[in-house]
Amino acid sequence: MNDFIVIGGGIAGLSAGARLSAQGTVTVLEAEDGIGYHASGRSAALYEANYGKPAIVALSVASGNYHHNANGGYLTPRGLLLVASASQEAAFREDVDVLSLAPVSLEQARSMVPIVNPDTVAFAAHHDSARDIDTDRMLQDFARVIRGNGGTVLTRANVTSINRANTGWQVGTTDGTHTAHNLVNAAGAWADEIAIMAGVTPIGITPYRRSMARLPAPGGHDVTGWPMLMGVNESWYAKPDAGKLLVSPADQDATHPHDAFADDMVLAEGLARYEEMVTEPVTRVETNWAGLRSFAPDRVLVLGPDPAQRDFIWCAGQGGYGFQTAPAASQLLADLVAGTPSELGADIVALLSPERLR
Known part of the structure; x- marks a missing residue:
């Protein structure tokens, strides 16, 4: 049994899976033929840290060091x-x-x-502070971290059923059945549909x-x-x-x-x-x-365990900010799962919590 199943192989799911792979085994399930097919594959690929609501700006700013320096950096000048x-x-x-x-x-x-x-x-x-993001390399690098930590990234694995058992989650797919103690919902436009399949109250993702x-x-x-x-x-x-x-x-x-x-x-x-x-x-x-x-209804990301089902973890509502917020958003998600204090302020964490929408 895995420690985490992540549904969604875009930047949200792969970055979350990479961070969580330091805590346990991860399997990422992507319905399409390749990773980053939908929103992640059609991104404007721009890092503009001043863009968005305060909680989004906080995530973008906190992601800056990663964007500039991780793996040689992902940014090039644009303006x-x-x-x-x-x-x-x-x-x-x-x-x-x-x-x-x-x-x-x-x-x-x-x-x-x-x-x-x-x-x-x-x-x-x-x-001149706006930058282009090498989105493909970022996706591939996060996937590489998951695999390097013993995890799996599966494509053509469309989710067909989700059941909650005493031992954890059972997720049926076109690739077979997968089990895990925790389920991470990074399904983008399909996030509410995944929640409904799992018996979790949707949060109004549009x-x-x-x-x-x-x-x-x-x-x-x-x-x-x-x-x-x-x-x-x-x-x-x-x-x-x-x-x-x-x-x-x-x-x-x-x-x-x-x-x-x-x-x-x-x-x-x-x-x-x-x-x-x-x-x-x-x-x-x-x-x-x-x-x-x-x-989400307030146009801010939704990150963290569902208040009514703590082993169902939201990683949704990225809007147009998925790549530029991914490093900090995924780290916050991992911190919340591990119970580790976040470097983000408590006020920002509260603005991103699923509890605000319940």
Whole structure:
């Protein structure tokens, strides 16, 4: 019998499994053909520590040292450039304050991103602390830790049943039955469905679609060194990726757990918002896709044992913050399971606890 079964092979499940593998044997169950298939495989892959609610910011800040230094570091410079029209000044000022940006001139903005439109952009602000995350290497490294500590990461292991026995949990899958003393729910958009299967009260996890389009480098520019470009209130963003430009309408449409795909109309509206602020029109979309960002009702992660079933452990509600919070979130989860004091303050731990939602 395992000490822990982790349901979900994205960044939440693999980071939790890696931390918990220091306490006992771990088996990670992933339904898809490979790890990181759903939200983790469709991430914007940005570390922006000022982004999110206070508890999320605390996790992101606490994850910084790991991101910068573990296994040679996972971050490379990117930066963030916020742009706004004259009518968006109030929202621009608010974003500058929240994200700790420094206002820059239009000339400075265009020196960073030459396609910024001088006829529509009235305000710009920047900082260079945003970083790209090597998400694939992080996933693989956490999986390697699990295996190195005697654990297992199984793919094509779709969960079909969960039963609670006197000795622990029995989880039936398309790969067979697995048993463990503790069950970790890191199932992303499916987290409430897993809870219901386990006879545990769900907490209201809702998946929201986020769409993305890959465009050729606009105007033939070399986009490699451009910062991430963002509209106010995160109404759209554009991020360089492998010589192309990823543009998202930053949509947040509530949906159900599924293998998500982009909505053509939503994508077109987002691309139009992007086009308003740049000089180069969108002439071709090379490909598009969507992912599900799953949130608890208060949009803060849910980490720790369920108050009514202590051997059922929540690792859910990562939203769009999964990779940037993973190092600290997984460490907190392991600390809570072991009964070890967390380096995070008690107030932050309480904001992340499942008990807040009961």
